[in-house]
Every structure is written in structure tokens, then in C-alpha cells.
Amino acid sequence: MPMIKVREVRAKSGHRLDLWFSDGTRGVADVRALLARRALSALRDEALFKKVYVEHGAVAWPGDIGVATEALYALVHDLQHPTSIEDALANEREVSLREFRRLAGVTQVEAAEALAIDQGQLSRFERQDDRLVSSLRKYVEALGGQLEVVAVLGNKRITLTGV
Numbered sequence: 001m002p003m004i005k006v007r008e009v010r011a012k013s014g015h016r017l018d019l020w021f022s023d024g025t026r027g028v029a030d031v032r033a034l035l036a037r038r039a040l041s042a043l044r045d046e047a048l049f050k051k052v053y054v055e056h057g058a059v060a061w062p063g064d065i066g067v068a069t070e071a072l073y074a075l076v077h078d079l080q081h082p083t084s085i086e087d088a089l090a091n092e093r094e095v096s097l098r099e100f101r102r103l104a105g106v107t108q109v110e111a112a113e114a115l116a117i118d119q120g121q122l123s124r125f126e127r128q129d130d131r132l133v134s135s136l137r138k139y140v141e142a143l144g145g146q147l148e149v150v151a152v153l154g155n156k157r158i159t160l161t162g163v
């Protein structure tokens with residue numbers, strides 16, 4: 001089960017964090033609202049806040065203080081705060097399609113037009129938990145890409161054909 005990790009973090013003024021994630025995305029999270037929680041109240045001190053670091057793929061501070069990577073990922077990508085592992089995985093899937101579309105240089109409106117669907121349908125598709133391979137192929141091809149399905153078994157990667 002893939003879970004995003006933080007690769008790099010830098011404190012910014014105003015209790016914001018510049019974050020780089022293992023899926024290649026990056027963004028700034030404003031964590032001021034989180035500092036109202038008792039467990040994070042010490043971070044109101046800017047000097048302590050600036051001592052942020054990455055430990056085992058998560059954001060941490062001295063004194064055994066940390067914020068869940070899934071919560072920071074949701075903040076950076078303007079997603080619903082996850083309350084379960086399923087929510088966190090759904091956020092990852094949504095961002096992966098949105099990021100692919102962004103890298104292709106295609107807006108949601110343009111992608112919807114290329115797929116002959118309305119923007120609402122495309123938005124729902126990008127947020128879906130489960131998609132048919134044929135639907136993913138159409139999406140990727142509409143953005144100028146090619147879909148490959150790779151199976152991983154131990155340290156071997158096999159590209160599956162005919163799917």
C-alpha cells in the first residue's frame with residue numbers, strides 16, 4: 001500500500017512549511033490552524049518551528065513533536081483532511097492524476113473536452129477510488145500520454161501487455 005513520504009521540508013515565515021513529497025509533488029502548507037492543538041502548541045514559538053526536519057519520511061521537531069504526513073499532503077494539495085488510511089490513499093490517487101494532467105500542460109476543461117465529457121465528470125473521475133484500466137488509458141491518451149501497467153514481484157518489474 002503506497003503511502004506518501006516527505007522528502008524535504010523547510011520552515012517559512014508565518015508558520016508555513018515548504019514540502020517536497022515522495023510522489024514528486026511540492027507545495028506550501030500553512031499550519032497555523034494546527035497549532036491550536038495542545039500537542040503542537042509549542043510550535044507557536046517561531047524559533048522552535050524553524051527547527052523542523054524530516055525523520056523517516058515524516059515532519060518532526062525537537063521534543064518529539066510531529067504532524068501527520070497525510071494531513072500536510074492534504075493541506076498542500078487543497079484536499080479533504082483524511083480521517084482514515086482509505087481517505088489518505090484516495091487523496092494520493094487524486095493528486096497523481098491531477099499532477100499528470102498538470103505535467104501534460106492540460107487544464108481540466110481541456111481534458112474534459114478531449115474526453116467528450118463535462119468538467120464535473122472529469123473532476124469526479126480524478127477523485128474516484130477505483131477506475132477501469134480502459135478509462136485510465138483513455139484519460140492518459142487524451143492528455144498525450146501512453147499508459148503502461150507494471151506488475152512488481154519482489155525486485156522484478158514486468159510490464160503487462162494486453163491490459
